[in-house]
Amino acid sequence: MQTSPTSFRIDPTPRRADGEYMAHARISGHAADGSPTDVFISGDLGGFDLRADAVEFATKWAQEWLATRFR
Known part of the structure; x- marks a missing residue:
């Protein structure tokens, strides 16, 4: 079973x-x-x-983290 990065919550x-x-x-x-x-x-x-810059940075970081693990 493959997991999709979209099935995660950030x-x-x-x-x-x-x-x-x-x-x-x-x-x-x-x-x-x-x-x-x-x-x-x-x-x-x-x-x-x-605050918005911190949220944006963390969101992008998490998306990249997921993408590298669930390609």
Whole structure:
């Protein structure tokens, strides 16, 4: 069975630290029994002045992470 990157959920909600928005991504999917499960949680990916920039960066990072693993 092949898994599609579209079957995953990306949560790019940044955290606020020292006046910056720290980008990070939480990628989740579903276990064999259908229950939600974390697939990968990144560390901090970088600091940004704008929340939108942190969200955009983390989303793109997670999409690339998924694409390299599920081509």
